[in-house]
Structure formats: C-alpha cells, structure tokens
Amino acid sequence: MAQTSVSSSLPKTCKAGVVINEGPDFKLAVEDVPVPEPGPNDVLIKLNTTGICYSDIHYMLCDLPIPPMSSFGVRSPGHEGAGIVVALGSNVTNWKIGDRAGIKPAYDACFDCELCWAGKETYCDQSPQIGLQFPGSYQQYVLSPARYTQRIPEGVDDFIAGPIMCSGSTIYCSIKESGLRPGDWAVLPGAGGGVGHMGVQLARAMGMRVVGVDGGEEKRELCMRLGCEAFVDFTEVEDVAGEVVGICDGKGAHGVFVTAMSKEAYASAPLMCRVGGKVMCIGLPPTGTAFAGADPLLFVGKNLTVMGTKVGSLLDTTKALEFAARGHMKPIYEVFPLTKMPDAVEKLRSGKVAGRLVIDFNA
Numbered sequence: 001m002a003q004t005s006v007s008s009s010l011p012k013t014c015k016a017g018v019v020i021n022e023g024p025d026f027k028l029a030v031e032d033v034p035v036p037e038p039g040p041n042d043v044l045i046k047l048n049t050t051g052i053c054y055s056d057i058h059y060m061l062c063d064l065p066i067p068p069m070s071s072f073g074v075r076s077p078g079h080e081g082a083g084i085v086v087a088l089g090s091n092v093t094n095w096k097i098g099d100r101a102g103i104k105p106a107y108d109a110c111f112d113c114e115l116c117w118a119g120k121e122t123y124c125d126q127s128p129q130i131g132l133q134f135p136g137s138y139q140q141y142v143l144s145p146a147r148y149t150q151r152i153p154e155g156v157d158d159f160i161a162g163p164i165m166c167s168g169s170t171i172y173c174s175i176k177e178s179g180l181r182p183g184d185w186a187v188l189p190g191a192g193g194g195v196g197h198m199g200v201q202l203a204r205a206m207g208m209r210v211v212g213v214d215g216g217e218e219k220r221e222l223c224m225r226l227g228c229e230a231f232v233d234f235t236e237v238e239d240v241a242g243e244v245v246g247i248c249d250g251k252g253a254h255g256v257f258v259t260a261m262s263k264e265a266y267a268s269a270p271l272m273c274r275v276g277g278k279v280m281c282i283g284l285p286p287t288g289t290a291f292a293g294a295d296p297l298l299f300v301g302k303n304l305t306v307m308g309t310k311v312g313s314l315l316d317t318t319k320a321l322e323f324a325a326r327g328h329m330k331p332i333y334e335v336f337p338l339t340k341m342p343d344a345v346e347k348l349r350s351g352k353v354a355g356r357l358v359i360d361f362n363a
C-alpha cells in the first residue's frame with residue numbers, strides 16, 4: 001500500500017567500511033552491503049563523502065563504557081556524511097529526491113520532552129547515535145529520519161559539510177555554551193586536530209583571541225594560518241599552563257576548550273584559566289584515563305567552572321554550516337578514495353593527523 005518514492009534505479013548493494021574483530025585489534029575492511037530500504041518516515045541518502053572521526057575509532061576499539069556496535073547489529077561506524085536524498089519513505093513530504101542532506105552524530109530524538117523542546121535534543125534519552133546504534137556514514141547509502149536530517153546550504157561542498165556535521169557543530173555548541181564574548185581569550189588544547197582547527201576559526205570569527213596548544217611544527221603552522229594569535233607547543237615548552245597564562249595578559253584564559261584527549265590536557269586546563277574562567281570538556285579520553293578538574297581550592301579561589309557539551313543540535317549544526325557558507329570556517333582535510341578507507345582509519349588511530357580525513361565515495 002505505502003509507496004516509497006525512489007530516484008531512478010537504485011543499486012541493490014553498495015560499498016561500506018565495516019569493522020572486523022571489534023576491540024583493541026580491530027581492522028576496517030571495505031565490503032559490499034545491501035542498500036537499505038527507507039521506512040515510512042525515513043529518507044535514503046547516497047553519500048558522496050564521510051569524515052573519519054576519532055569517535056569512530058572509540059566505537060571500533062570498544063574503549064568507552066557503552067555497548068559495542070555489534071550489540072546493535074551495526075558494522076559501519078561514521079556520523080559525518082554528506083550527499084543527496086535518493087529515496088523517500090511513504091510519509092515524507094518535507095524532502096525531495098536530489099536534495100542535499102547530511103548525517104550528523106545524533107540520529108533522532110523524541111521531540112516530546114523538555115530537553116527536545118529546549119533545543120537540547122542531543123541529550124534526550126531517546127536520541128540514538130548513528131554509526132553505533134544505526135549503520136553509519138562509512139556505508140554509502142544510509143537511512144535518516146526525515147524530521148531530523150540535516151540540510152546542507154548553498155556554498156558548502158560535501159567535503160566541507162561532512163566534517164562540520166560532527167566536529168564543526170560540536171565546537172560551535174561548546175563555544176556558544178561557554179558564554180565567551182568578543183575580545184575574550186579562548187585557548188584550545190588540541191587546536192591542530194579535527195575539532196580544534198575548526199574551533200580556532202569559529203572562535204576567531206566570533207571575535208575571540210585564540211591561543212592554540214598542540215604538538216609539532218605542522219600543527220603550529222596550521223594553527224597560526226587559521227587565526228591563532230599564539231601557539232604553545234607542548235613538545236617544546238615545559239610549563240604549558242604557565243606559558244598560556246603569560247600570553248593571556250598574565251591572567252589566564254576566559255575559556256579553555258579541551259579538544260585533546262590526553263590526561264595532561266585535562267589536568268592543565270584549570271591552571272590555564274583566569275578568575276571566572278571556564279574549562280569546556282569536548283575531547284573524550286578513554287574511560288578512566290583522565291579527569292576534568294583540580295584541587296577544589298583552585299576552583300574556589302578562582303571561581304572556575306567546568307562544563308561539558310555534547311555534539312551540536314540540529315540548530316547548532318545549521319549555524320555551523322552557515323559560518324562555513326559565509327567563508328568563516330573551512331575544515332582542512334585530506335581526501336582518501338573509498339578503497340583506502342582502512343588506511344585513513346589507521347592514520348587517525350595513530351594520532352598523526354593535522355585537520356580532518358575524509359573519504360571520497362566516488363573515487
């Protein structure tokens with residue numbers, strides 16, 4: 001009875017990066033998998049690109065305190081895809097075949113609770129993760145609920161849109177929630193990484209004074225080019241926090257956005273703050289390896305706040321894409337063809353990536 005609207009001749013199978021042997025010794029392989037059929041309220045998206053995010057590595061390593069992908073019957077991670085709608089479920093009226101659409105980390109939400117009404121739908125307990133609980137954007141044809149699918153604006157190509165779906169919207173959300181104002185010092189440990197390098201650009205575009213903290217010449221060069229006023233190389237500087245405080249008027253940062261995943265980054269963040277400063281938690285170290293905080297004396301004496309923010313909401317992602325469309329944020333990325341997806345995953349796993357890695361499904 002229900003009719004599904006489909007673009008001409010969909011293939012029966014498509015390529016997907018799938019995890020083999022999930023856990024500490026996982027591998028990624030590219031395989032043929034069935035093209036899914038949209039349910040009544042879904043759109044089917046044919047992705048042109050997906051970004052590779054460190055959360056994907058976490059899911060494949062199983063080093064977070066959450067059930068593994070396999071417990072949901074999922075083999076493909078991925079949550080930052082961009083492409084076009086190629087099929088519509090029978091109830092879908094707000095999308096057309098050929099519309100540009102993106103995959104972001106939150107798959108859906110209930111839209112019937114206070115969190116959803118308040119624009120905090122990513123915290124809704126009925127907000128599952130794509131690429132964990134549903135097949136993710138390592139698979140070229142993916143389903144997405146029509147009501148929660150991200151539109152991609154004019155002026156943002158798919159290679160740029162992909163990484164903004166997760167990293168760009170995540171750091172947008174964190175900067176927004178921090179309440180920092182133009183002229184304030186924003187310090188980003190992990191500034192040269194996938195999330196950090198977009199944070200540098202956004203914070204700069206919002207009028208903040210940006211200090212990058214990261215390791216190595218490549219990351220220094222990237223950070224300074226993207227708008228940092230200063231860069232602190234933790235491989236060269238002994239007292240990283242002291243150096244940061246010195247740069248920030250000798251008083252410290254108004255906000256420290258920890259996009260790095262190391263114990264040291266979280267341990268030094270409160271020491272980088274000025275009175276009233278905020279430590280914003282973004283990067284996810286493996287469970288039990290790091291703590292966000294310090295001796296309470298420091299928090300009391302300096303009126304500090306520590307706060308975490310998750311991935312961006314539908315609105316946050318829309319706003320982040322608008323910054324990109326206006327030219328204020330451009331992910332720096334390296335493109336891998338589909339067949340080299342396993343190499344891209346290994347490269348990110350090794351931690352030696354400045355910017356973002358993206359897969360070209362059509363190459």
Ligand SMILES: [Zn+2]
Pocket residue numbers: 053054055056079105166167
């Ligand atoms: Zn991500």
Ligand SMILES: [Zn+2]
Pocket residue numbers: 109110111112113114115116121124125126
């Ligand atoms: Zn809800």
